[in-house]
Amino acid sequence: MADRLTQLQDAVDQLANQFVASLYYINKHHDLQTLSATDTVRQEKKIEGDQDPGEKEVDPYPADVFRAGQKELAQDLIIKEQQIEAFISMLPGLDNSEKDQQDTIRQLEEELMAAEQKRKEAVKEKEAVLARLESVIRSVKRP
Known part of the structure; x- marks a missing residue:
């Protein structure tokens, strides 16, 4: 079994990956809405060969599906953070x-x-x- 510091580093790396995955999910599947009357939704021009023709920049999910995905990602982040706290508490140091x-x-x-x-x-x-x-x-x- 790996030592405590290696386990802690692995958990921190996994947490960073989960943050990136969460941001990607939110960026890719949010609903295009304006927040005020002066806001506009920007339509970016596609450069040929720059993007896969079947790939959309934003692919909005229904609100309930999107919220359920956000909730699941948030729970995963909380669990990983608790795991990190457990690894930190096992390290020698402050109480020794x-x-x-x-x-x-x-x-x-x-x-x-x-x-x-x-x-x-x-x-x-x-x-x-x-x-x-x-x-x-x-x-x-x-x-």
Whole structure:
């Protein structure tokens, strides 16, 4: 499993992608409306070869479908933000002083040295057993 910082970075990247997708959805599927009497809806001229003939710049959805899509995107953003908050709360830092972190590192180093010593003893034991096995095999003669 990835470390906490990598998980946090991945979640932030996913949130950024969700923001972009949300903006694209709103820009692509909003209803063309004027907000005041002086507003006009701009009609951009198409340059040949610039845009796919079947692709519209704005493809408005019905109001209820558009609102449902917005609500779903907003819920996804909130869930991702809560995930990020959970990852942040798991990070060491504010509630752990530098001394506490150094003590934890020292303790982990001691555990690592003890495990390494056990590993070395196991390797020595393995080599001794292999040497005994080899001597037994060599001492066996065919009848």
